[in-house]
Amino acid sequence: MANKEVIVRFPPSPTGYLHIGGARTAIFNWLYARKHNGKFILRIEDTDAERSTAESIEGIIDGLTWLGLDWDEGPYFQSEFAEEHKMVAQRLLDEGKAYKCFCTKEELEAKRKKALSEKRDIKYDGTCRNLSPEEIAQKENEGIPYVVRFKVPKREGKIGYDDKVLGRIEKSYSDIEDFVIVRSNGKPLYILCNVVDDIRDRITHIIRGQDHMTNTIKQILLYEALGKKPPVFAHMPLTLDLQKRKISKRTHGEVVSVQWYREMGFIPWALVNFLVLLGWNPGTDQEIFTKEELIQAFSIERINKSNSVFNYRKGDPKFFTDPKAISINAWWLRHLPIEEIASMIKDDFIKEGIWDDAYEGEKREWFLHTLDLIRSRFHTLRDFARLGRAYFADDFEIDPKALKKNVLKHPELKELLPELANALENVDPWDLETTEDALRGFCEDKGIKAGLVINGLRTVVTGQLKGPGIFDVMVAIGKERVIKRLKESVSLFK
RNA sequence: GUCCCCGUCGUCUAGCCCGGUCCAGGACACCGGCCUUUCACGCCGGCAACAGGGGUUCAAAUCCCCUCGGGGACGCCA
Numbered sequence: 001m002a003n004k005e006v007i008v009r010f011p012p013s014p015t016g017y018l019h020i021g022g023a024r025t026a027i028f029n030w031l032y033a034r035k036h037n038g039k040f041i042l043r044i045e046d047t048d049a050e051r052s053t054a055e056s057i058e059g060i061i062d063g064l065t066w067l068g069l070d071w072d073e074g075p076y077f078q079s080e081f082a083e084e085h086k087m088v089a090q091r092l093l094d095e096g097k098a099y100k101c102f103c104t105k106e107e108l109e110a111k112r113k114k115a116l117s118e119k120r121d122i123k124y125d126g127t128c129r130n131l132s133p134e135e136i137a138q139k140e141n142e143g144i145p146y147v148v149r150f151k152v153p154k155r156e157g158k159i160g161y162d163d164k165v166l167g168r169i170e171k172s173y174s175d176i177e178d179f180v181i182v183r184s185n186g187k188p189l190y191i192l193c194n195v196v197d198d199i200r201d202r203i204t205h206i207i208r209g210q211d212h213m214t215n216t217i218k219q220i221l222l223y224e225a226l227g228k229k230p231p232v233f234a235h236m237p238l239t240l241d242l243q244k245r246k247i248s249k250r251t252h253g254e255v256v257s258v259q260w261y262r263e264m265g266f267i268p269w270a271l272v273n274f275l276v277l278l279g280w281n282p283g284t285d286q287e288i289f290t291k292e293e294l295i296q297a298f299s300i301e302r303i304n305k306s307n308s309v310f311n312y313r314k315g316d317p318k319f320f321t322d323p324k325a326i327s328i329n330a331w332w333l334r335h336l337p338i339e340e341i342a343s344m345i346k347d348d349f350i351k352e353g354i355w356d357d358a359y360e361g362e363k364r365e366w367f368l369h370t371l372d373l374i375r376s377r378f379h380t381l382r383d384f385a386r387l388g389r390a391y392f393a394d395d396f397e398i399d400p401k402a403l404k405k406n407v408l409k410h411p412e413l414k415e416l417l418p419e420l421a422n423a424l425e426n427v428d429p430w431d432l433e434t435t436e437d438a439l440r441g442f443c444e445d446k447g448i449k450a451g452l453v454i455n456g457l458r459t460v461v462t463g464q465l466k467g468p469g470i471f472d473v474m475v476a477i478g479k480e481r482v483i484k485r486l487k488e489s490v491s492l493f494k
Numbered sequence: 495g496u497c498c499c500c501g502u503c504g505u506c507u508a509g510c511c512c513g514g515u516c517c518a519g520g521a522c523a524c525c526g527g528c529c530u531u532u533c534a535c536g537c538c539g540g541c542a543a544c545a546g547g548g549g550u551u552c553a554a555a556u557c558c559c560c561u562c563g564g565g566g567a568c569g570c571c572a
Contacts, residue, residue: 015572101570105569123496123497166498166499175496183570185570189570210500210567212572213566214566214567215567217498235499237500238566240565242505246566278506279506281506281508284508285508285519287520287521287522304500306565311505323505324505328522374534375535406532458533464532465532466534
């Protein structure tokens with residue numbers, strides 16, 4: 001039994017930040033490699049020098065690292081192999097498998113327009129395919145620039161391959177145009193470089209978007225011309241928006257950028273978990289996966305054929321991205337060990353000015369307990385430092401709606417709350433039981449409903465309309481702070 | 495226009511290959527209820543789909559054909 005080695009790659013072009021569509025492609029490749037104990041190679045396809053940027057390279061690497069998609073080789077840079085690409089192009093030329101084309105961009109553009117207006121096919125017409133050696137020499141002597149085109153074999157019938165997700169894909173030779181493999185400035189194009197690199201890297205499986213399907217047929221021709229066996233191809237469905245347009249940074253903005261999810265307080269694995277479900281499922285009802293479970297469950301065969309829609313409504317105040325993504329994030333937020341959540345929110349706490357080194361020292365137990373107490377109401381990591389600020393700092397804002405409903409609507413609280421503060425002064429120890437006894441006793445003495453005081457207390461102490469059980473809140477926030485906030489509540493009544 | 499791919503609830507999807515167990519299952523969202531003197535979590539319940547039309551068959555979401563719809567590619571971008 002030959003041990004079937006698996007080598008896959010993720011080849012982003014560094015022309016923008018890591019996009020969730022690109023991340024999804026990376027995830028599928030990475031999973032496939034991990035599942036089969038193979039290799040995952042990162043290769044930056046920077047042949048388009050004008051559009052490639054260093055920031056973009058950094059952004060892509062950051063994004064992949066944040067998501068936890070580790071690679072085994074690379075990052076390689078396609079530009080470093082430019083000589084090899086040129087040599088291969090020359091070889092194709094020498095072997096008569098490619099030819100020089102002297103048609104100008106303008107001529108080609110005019111032909112395309114004409115064909116389109118006459119409702120004809122707009123393939124290259126092969127003008128330069130049969131130039132004689134003399135004609136070629138003459139044009140070269142005249143210094144006319146040329147591109148190199150691949151000479152698609154004139155054969156009857158079809159060429160095809162077995163796509164791992166789509167099944168048998170075929171195309172007639174006559175439907176394939178003689179495509180350009182080298183620019184007039186001498187630089188080989190993606191379609192060729194990609195094949196050369198994949199051969200050198202011994203790539204066994206190419207998992208990429210369906211938008212590459214026409215390239216695939218051409219690249220198979222290239223493999224054949226180079227005498228190499230093509231790898232296995234699997235074309236995954238695309239991710240579209242609600243209007244069924246391909247999602248892009250340009251039209252959709254930051255909501256498609258991986259970086260943005262980090263800023264919005266996503267747990268990286270939750271994003272992976274969400275993204276993998278777009279176009280793939282395990283065949284069971286399971287939707288939440290740990291890394292190990294996902295690697296175990298993943299298979300190319302279960303990748304869908306049809307495109308999926310990224311359910312994002314611009315401007316929806318409740319859902320800043322696909323609701324399912326948020327719900328998966330919220331799930332992980334309340335199920336991950338609280339220690340992990342703690343380390344994930346540290347930077348944000350520092351940024352918000354509410355970090356205390358004691359949270360990693362003598363206050364650690366209190367810190368973890370408090371995070372655990374409040375997390376079930378949150379959707380993102382950011383919520384801890386925003387909605388939960390009152391647990392960690394005294395300069396928190398009071399939600400106007402909560403203030404109105406739970407406090408201002410009940411003028412009697414202006415007196416009651418400070419009185420409650422006094423009543424609480426003597427509570428010792430300060431725990432769930434003693435605080436509850438004190439509060440209920442206070443309400444009984446005053447002959448008022450506990451709910452009135454509880455709700456007012458919650459708002460004054462946490463700034464929120466909702467939250468954990470009030471006695472848990474009192475214990476978490478601490479006697480001193482509770483009393484202080486109750487006393488200061490007088491100023492809320494203006 | 496040409497070529498290629500796809501078409502199950504609002505969205506992600508199971509089922510389709512190997513017809514009956516599917517008056518179509520799960521998840522998210524939404525709506526109700528329980529729990530909670532709040533809210534969330536949790537639990538229970540509800541709403542909601544086989545694009546259309548023909549065929550084949552005792553029987554079709556599942557097989558065949560057509561129509562319609564959607565997407566992709568058609569760059570000296572990747």
